[in-house]
Amino acid sequence: MTDHTTPERATHFIRTIIDEDLASGLHQSIQTRFPPEPNGYLHIGHAKSICLNFGLALDYQGQCNLRFDDTNPAKEDMEYVESIQRDVQWLGFEWSGEVRYSSNYFEQFYQYAMELVDKGLAYVCFLNMEQQREYRGTLTEVGKPSPYRDTPAAENRQLLEKMRNGGFKEGECVLRAKIDMSSPIMCMRDPILYRVRFQHHHQTGDAWCIYPMYDFAHCISDAIEGVTHSLCTLEFQDNRRLYDWILDNITLPNATRPRQYEFSRLNLEYTVMSKRKLHQLVDDKLVSGWDDPRMPTISGLRRRGYTPASLRDFAERIGISKVDSFTEMSILEAAVRDDLNVNAPRSMAVLNPVKVIIENYPEGQVESIHAPVHPQNEAMGKREIFFSREVYIDRDDFREEANKHFKRLVLGKEVRLRNAYIIKAERFENDENGELKTIYCSYDPDTLGKNPADGRKVKGVIHWVEASKAVPAEFHLYDRLFSVPNPGKAEDFEAVLNPDSLVIKKGFVEPGLVDAQAELAYQFEREGYFCRDNQHPGLVFNRTVGLRDTWSENA
Template sequence: MSHEPSKTNFIRQIIDADIASGRIAAGGVRTRFPPEPNGYLHIGHAKSICLNFGIARDYGGQCNLRFDDTNPAKEDPEFVAAIEADVRWLGFDWGDHLYFASDYFEALYACAEELIAKGLAYVDDLSAEAIREYRGTLTEAGRASPWRERSVAENLDLFRRMRAGEFDDGARVLRAKIDMAAANINLRDPTLYRIRRAEHHQTGNAWCIYPMYDFAHALSDAFEGITHSICTLEFEDHRPLYDWLVEHVTLASRPRQYEFSRLTLQYAVTSKRRLTRLVNEGIVDAWDDPRMPTIAGLRRRGCTPAAIRAFCERIGVTKSDNLVEMELLDACIREDLDATAPRAMAVLRPLKVVLGNVAEDHVEYLALPNHPKDEALGERQVPFTRELWIDREDFAEHPPKGFKRLVPGGEVRLRGAYVIRCDEVVHDADGEVIELRASIDASTLGANPSDRKVKGVIHWVSARFGVPAEIRLYDRLFNVPFPDREEGDFLAFINPASLAIAQGVVEPVLAAADVGARFQFEREGYFCRDAREPARLVFNRTVGLRDAWSKVAGRT
């Protein structure tokens, strides 16, 4: 065992006890991550990925990646490829252990026939609606189907004819024969197979009957020798069925299921059904929209794998409700990028400044460090010219109390350059400020240019050499902390200000930035060059410099 004490949780304690008791051998831990390929992975899946692959790594075991592809009507090879990419991006590798539930369709079918032969499963002709009605409620026992007592021979015949395609979709199902009066509704003769004619992305049209998730999941775990099948708490009530299946089918191994609390992140939804609606109804651009809590969206927004792993480590693994503030995720991202992201200057809302005492053809290259705390990241040459862009919010003609930036007649220091004084304000016909006339104090360049101090330091970009860029300012997608817990449609709580687009100007060095490259735009936050539009210069805001990252206008 190599896991650190800080990583200890109740699941690791169970594994330690299993090794100590001899139930499993040291190095014999087998876990799995079993996503359904019906959408992209989200931050909640990241928690499960880090848990399952992390346990396998720390105990010298193995974690399988297994796709639960039992519902072809909602699955797509695009989702398979995206899931594989996301797991790899997070830093985990399944080696040769990539599986699909569809790999086991023949074996699963044989298990179903075994249950029928044992009198533990039957073919039912009730409709889906009637099955729900017969199932009963939490306070009332269910009723037996009129077809519950069919003979083994008849059930085998009908089930084989279901496979052969003799019956219409929905005409018949195969159900386990357990207990219609069980306190746990999941044991009231659950459906094991249904007829569904849909082309499967792995098996084509070879099958027209497909196993239900609970059936395929438990038995696939057994086929693969999984020792610890780790699920979220919503599957806790399904565990008795899981145990029933592995007990009543002839298997070489008997896996056990354990549950932990799922992640609920503020100002986001992590239901695949709701995420699908966001995409299909055009609320977001795609599954990798940077406002989405998908791993692809977080990656495109500029998050690093290390930050997401750190976040999953911090939130821990318990059985208690895992309600997590968005600020914690932001903090993990910010901490990682603070140490690794090169600095650069970008003006999001350009206002021109003309320096009257600088020659029109003057070009001066100033050496600025790429990181204030890491000399290994080197420095860059930033051109300084007569005409500059500064951020419009860094000037106030009628400043509020405490304003520390540029005002008429006032001085500020340009980051890494000179102190300038605003000498004149130019307005257009409507009275809007369109230009500032200013002058530099030539004695103020350098680390200790003079003993004269100014209160404000602002960033800037040369108007001559600056490069236009689209800068996308992403904020929370929802305007309430838990939109899926509010009454009514969760889409009613979409934040209309979740995306603002600025046409800004950036340092010339950023024109050659690789797609996906991350930077700290000084005084603005952390940004990433958008990977989806490589032909354009587009930067996505990853996270602000402070917790209230959406309130950039409040900076001083």
């Protein structure tokens, strides 16, 4: 017997199911699918599903389809289709064969609907939506049958044909399954299978004026494509009854019988995962777009500097279970921080600059210094930085007086400039508003490149940028989008938006970053991890994450 388990990955209940199915001979190989509706951009919850479906197919040497469940043209757009494909590929996955669409199977869906009609298991209903809700009942009261429920099959066939041919107005009638109006599972109380919609479809044009409901199309698409394990989130648990009922009552297109399994969706603190609410944020212009770096969308995280490897690692860390819970933002940040700590080149940037004049350094001289690109990875080589009489440091790195815990520049005391010399603050001057304007220092020319442990004791090391070659840059400092851990529970989720979710600073970077590649992360020493924005034409750096976890202490 072949061992299909993958010891290097954490096991979970879906892997156990697959192992048992393969061991028993129920399936010779596995087929999964990622089936987004093209009605918005993907978010990090979808990333979890992508990693699960494509990851299982890779681990078990099976296949995974990308299928757009495009059954509601009123809310769908090719922009979303294209963005979803980009996101899947950016995460590092490739789908099996061509991109698929549920709309590819519209004719087959219609024939299966006719099969249910002919079996007396579906009927055309003329109740309006309000009446349907009334007849449906409640969680404590059973529903009552539609007066159209017992229409003869031959008449229902004619009515369904008339629906297809445009003979009814939108909302005039629907096709419903005939199941059980007294079922404790609400979705089994004669659910709608088809509705009339005179909408142009991005794939089929105007060929259809009736469109199948998601629950009807989804399970049949799985069956047509030979999906073995149909994986979805827990909110579809009750819908599994309908999924099975439809497949049990049609002539399956092949021998493979899909089975649905549910896992817990991702709930991430300080954000929302509802596509409706994400749409609202975009439509109300509360963010700059779907790819705003504060958004939990894959495109937003990418623009902010998150890497494919970090999101795959995050998905692995949170695991797969059947227990709904909230995931701490610190877990997501730890995943990207661990990745960037190893892979991000180092540089220096001053976000809140103040000028330092080193009075005993020769005027007009600019010195070239070679610093490591990464202190723990010599293979990444060296970078050229410059030193002269004038440099910029962060104004928060200087105090006139300070206690022993302040290990930066203090008047009358020394500090080392990273990769350069030890300087001593001699005096300073303020501007007319009393704000710090210039710090005057001296330097020790014998301290270049010396190890701080060589006997010369200084309290700390600060970052800096040489003034004449410094490149002006803008820095976007992002924080949590909402001010409460669970904004989805707020009566008005817009009211709990964090007003400080974006702070913009203007400062300087090393000259080597003038042509920085968009999305490539850098560690700006002592400031955090940043990447160049992939939309802004200027030199704008987005902060991906700080150098340490600050979520717990700020919560």
